[in-house]
Amino acid sequence: MTDNQTKPVKRAALITGASSGMGREFARRLAGLGECDELFLVARRREEMEKLSAELGVPARIVCADLATEEGLAALKDALAEAKPTLSWVISAAGFGVFGRFDEVSDEDVFKMIDLNVKGAVAVTRMAIPYTVRGGHIVELGSGSVFCPLPNFNIYASSKAFILHYSRALREELKHLGISCTVFCPGWVDTGFFSVADKEGDDVHKPPMEKRKPLLKADRCVRGAVKAAKRGRALYTTNWYTKLEHLLSKLLPAPFLIAGWKSMQNKK
Ligand SMILES: NC(=O)c1ccc[n+]([C@@H]2O[C@H](COP(=O)([O-])OP(=O)(O)OC[C@H]3O[C@@H](n4cnc5c(N)ncnc54)[C@H](OP(=O)(O)O)[C@@H]3O)[C@@H](O)[C@H]2O)c1
Numbered sequence: 151m152t153d154n155q156t157k158p159v160k161r162a163a164l165i166t167g168a169s170s171g172m173g174r175e176f177a178r179r180l181a182g183l184g185e186c187d188e189l190f191l192v193a194r195r196r197e198e199m200e201k202l203s204a205e206l207g208v209p210a211r212i213v214c215a216d217l218a219t220e221e222g223l224a225a226l227k228d229a230l231a232e233a234k235p236t237l238s239w240v241i242s243a244a245g246f247g248v249f250g251r252f253d254e255v256s257d258e259d260v261f262k263m264i265d266l267n268v269k270g271a272v273a274v275t276r277m278a279i280p281y282t283v284r285g286g287h288i289v290e291l292g293s294g295s296v297f298c299p300l301p302n303f304n305i306y307a308s309s310k311a312f313i314l315h316y317s318r319a320l321r322e323e324l325k326h327l328g329i330s331c332t333v334f335c336p337g338w339v340d341t342g343f344f345s346v347a348d349k350e351g352d353d354v355h356k357p358p359m360e361k362r363k364p365l366l367k368a369d370r371c372v373r374g375a376v377k378a379a380k381r382g383r384a385l386y387t388t389n390w391y392t393k394l395e396h397l398l399s400k401l402l403p404a405p406f407l408i409a410g411w412k413s414m415q416n417k418k
Contacts (some may be wrong), residue, residue: 171341247306
């Protein structure tokens with residue numbers, strides 16, 4: 151290499167929720183497209199991330215962290231400070247929801263949803279921005295549930311409604327840095343989400359599985375989300391019913407939207 155040739159900068163992607171579902175698909179997609187030379191995979195289950203890392207064909211750093219805790223967030227912050235990556239993608243996909251009536255969901259689940267889906271997501275983006283390059287993309291995982299208050303899925307939907315507003319404002323706030331922010335709002339997707347959301351013993355306060363079907367394919371949703379982020383889209387919804395929900399949320403008062411949601415449930 152001659153003196154005036156500089157070493158190309160390694161572009162990295164930071165992906166939370168990388169051990170499963172859509173986070174895992176983002177890792178596959180970004181590695182497959184050659185969008186990054188290195189990946190930071192973040193979640194609690196090391197073994198799943200090791201399996202993923204072995205198939206990617208791009209070097210991956212695995213950060214095991216519970217992002218609903220201060221210790222987990224500090225571990226990720228330390229890993230970034232040590233590696234000082236040049237991030238071209240930040241995907242905030244760690245999250246979970248639990249169905250159930252407000253007074254039946256445990257305190258642990260309620261506050262963990264808020265800690266992970268809201269505080270954790272904001273903290274990850276805040277720690278990633280100093281390492282994110284001009285032209286970089288941030289994708290925040292919202293949900294089809296952002297468009298309406300959802301009884302019996304209240305805290306989850308409310309946490310994701312926060313993500314919708316937060317991401318849209320963040321997009322404006324990051325323009326001066328040349329970083330785009332897209333909020334990704336999929337409908338029901340076939341991932342590990344439901345094995346966490348469907349607590350044993352509560353079959354009444356939620357839409358039955360047959361009403362959530364057909365579930366969307368995670369790889370197809372992620373393909374669309376990556377394309378939307380590269381085009382600098384503010385919001386990406388995956389399919390007709392999520393687009394319809396978005397439209398109806400602009401046209402109808404909340405009680406009508408809530409009645410539509412409740413009509414899907416076993417018990418109102
Ligand atoms: N599936 C759907 O129908 C759907 C629809 C709309 C939006 N979403 C959103 O999409 C995102 C991805 O979910 P998914 O559908 O892909 O579900 P998933 O397969 O269950 O993936 C969730 C990911 O979040 C990670 N995670 C959970 N708790 C964590 C914690 N405390 N600390 C760190 N990581 C944690 C999980 O990893 P570990 O368990 O290894 O920590 C896993 O990698 C979530 O934000 C979800 O709310 C899902």
